[in-house]
Amino acid sequence: MKIYKVVLALLSLLIAPMTWAQNTARVTIIAPEGMNQKVSLTAERVRFHETLGMGLADTEFDNLGVVDLSTQKSGVFDVELDKPTLVRMTLPPSGAGGSSEGRTHILYLKPGDNLTVKLNNDRGLEFSGSSAAYQQFLRDYYRENHYQYLPAFSYKPTQVDNQAILKQSDSLQQLRRTRYNEFKSSASVDKEFDAYVQATSMTEPYLLQALVMDRDMRKNRPVKLTPDQQKKLTELTLQNFKPLPDEALMNQTYRNELRNWIQLQAAQGGQASTEGQNTMSAQAIEKAYQLTQEKLKDYPRQREYLSTYWLNQATTVFPTTQTARTLLAEYKKSYPQSQQIAYFEKWLNTKDQLKNGTMAPDVTLMGVDSTPISISSLRGNPMILAFAFNLKQHEPSLKALEESHKDKVNFVYVSVAPGIPFTTWKQYAEARPGVMHLWASEKAVQELKEKYAITHGHPFVLIDAQGRIANRWIPMGFPESKTLQAELDRVAGR
Numbered sequence: 001m002k003i004y005k006v007v008l009a010l011l012s013l014l015i016a017p018m019t020w021a022q023n024t025a026r027v028t029i030i031a032p033e034g035m036n037q038k039v040s041l042t043a044e045r046v047r048f049h050e051t052l053g054m055g056l057a058d059t060e061f062d063n064l065g066v067v068d069l070s071t072q073k074s075g076v077f078d079v080e081l082d083k084p085t086l087v088r089m090t091l092p093p094s095g096a097g098g099s100s101e102g103r104t105h106i107l108y109l110k111p112g113d114n115l116t117v118k119l120n121n122d123r124g125l126e127f128s129g130s131s132a133a134y135q136q137f138l139r140d141y142y143r144e145n146h147y148q149y150l151p152a153f154s155y156k157p158t159q160v161d162n163q164a165i166l167k168q169s170d171s172l173q174q175l176r177r178t179r180y181n182e183f184k185s186s187a188s189v190d191k192e193f194d195a196y197v198q199a200t201s202m203t204e205p206y207l208l209q210a211l212v213m214d215r216d217m218r219k220n221r222p223v224k225l226t227p228d229q230q231k232k233l234t235e236l237t238l239q240n241f242k243p244l245p246d247e248a249l250m251n252q253t254y255r256n257e258l259r260n261w262i263q264l265q266a267a268q269g270g271q272a273s274t275e276g277q278n279t280m281s282a283q284a285i286e287k288a289y290q291l292t293q294e295k296l297k298d299y300p301r302q303r304e305y306l307s308t309y310w311l312n313q314a315t316t317v318f319p320t321t322q323t324a325r326t327l328l329a330e331y332k333k334s335y336p337q338s339q340q341i342a343y344f345e346k347w348l349n350t351k352d353q354l355k356n357g358t359m360a361p362d363v364t365l366m367g368v369d370s371t372p373i374s375i376s377s378l379r380g381n382p383m384i385l386a387f388a389f390n391l392k393q394h395e396p397s398l399k400a401l402e403e404s405h406k407d408k409v410n411f412v413y414v415s416v417a418p419g420i421p422f423t424t425w426k427q428y429a430e431a432r433p434g435v436m437h438l439w440a441s442e443k444a445v446q447e448l449k450e451k452y453a454i455t456h457g458h459p460f461v462l463i464d465a466q467g468r469i470a471n472r473w474i475p476m477g478f479p480e481s482k483t484l485q486a487e488l489d490r491v492a493g494r
Contacts, residue, residue, distance in 0.1 A: 025113040027077045031069040040066040042088045053456040055316035081111045084192040108134045195247035199254035206240040246301035282323040319473030354472040361451035365438035382491040383410040385461040408492035
């Protein structure tokens with residue numbers, strides 16, 4: 001029996017490293033002696049996760065680290081993977097005496113890969129090891145996105161007519177097809193890589209055409225397109241986009257165009273949203289959800305991806321919860337095991353509690369002098385809470401309202417900007433009469449998320465003199481929020 005247990009223990013020790021290796025890809029970066037260059041790797045993982053101000057984001061960018069090749073000859077990155085993943089290899093400008101331009105290369109990695117990337121003096125790349133053929137093909141024929149080809153195509157942003165780049169795009173498309181057929185005849189191509197290449201080849205040509213057409217229509221001026229002009233651009237997606245296998249979700253441009261393809265069909269003949277020019281109406285989102293079930297019935301992963309996306313839109317964009325609860329009921333039936341259900345229910349319950357006339361939830365924040373200040377302690381005058389997701393956000397556009405509502409409404413700017421420490425933030429907190437600046441710690445930001453459902457689209461909360469919510473759902477507006485101005489006039493008694 002003892003011998004049996006010892007054998008089992010030895011087997012477990014042998015199997016564990018093998019399992020770890022199978023779920024890991026190793027990337028080794030090497031460079032010539034004395035090369036002044038840093039290299040960073042970022043994995044692009046397609047999965048929904050909670051993001052401040054947005055609800056759910058569909059892509060998680062996992063920073064894998066940085067290697068400084070000026071101080072060491074090589075660097076090793078071990079990337080944990082459960083499926084093929086795109087990794088961005090970024091070479092920033094190398095500084096004095098080096099290249100002034102940054103570059104980003106796409107690597108295609110699979111669990112178990114062992115890849116070596118040799119960086120030459122001209123910052124060109126050579127590959128060896130498993131999956132080297134994939135990297136060489138991407139290096140030669142596919143850049144990070146179609147916009148990176150514009151300088152090579154002699155695109156001039158100040159020029160109206162850029163039709164010449166379309167011929168070069170067509171030539172590139174033909175070259176890619178020829179080389180890819182040659183590549184497939186000499187190498188075994190997996191379905192994820194094939195879907196990525198097919199997705200890029202489908203979307204890039206008509207997106208470049210849309211770019212050229214849009215500039216020609218506007219004559220290089222910041223003017224609004226007519227309905228007929230907008231329809232012509234819309235038709236490029238409706239006519240050219242076709243659903244590809246579920247593995248194409250790896251491609252970011254494909255995901256964008258998949259959403260756009262359904263959204264354009266849902267918005268046809270529909271009403272515009274009152275929330276903003278670029279926001280879908282509640283009716284359009286419900287229609288988009290249903291079209292997703294119909295158009296993508298043979299693509300289960302894409303159907304779940306888009307169903308989650310539309311439900312997130314309904315949950316975070318609209319002041320009321322009716323549309324989101326309707327979609328959530330259907331979502332639960334289709335995806336009862338989804339990890340996102342608890343998130344949606346929590347968000348909607350929070351929104352239901354933020355009704356006009358209810359007491360504003362209390363959260364303790366920090367003043368410029370490091371004094372703890374609670375929201376409840378600011379009662380006495382009506383106030384507007386403005387959640388700022390970056391330094392001094394909202395302040396330039398609200399200064400006129402500050403002046404016109406002086407002594408009537410207090411303006412309270414609450415910094416929820418991630419990654420900005422208190423000592424940095426307070427340097428930008430400009431003292432003005434009737435204005436207060438508050439800083440939220442990570443713990444306070446979490447409280448604000450749970451109690452106020454803070455979003456980029458609705459960053460303002462109007463609170464009356466008694467501390468009750470007067471309006472939680474004031475849209476951002478551009479270049480100014482007319483709703484905010486009207487609501488401020490109301491609480492100021494105008």
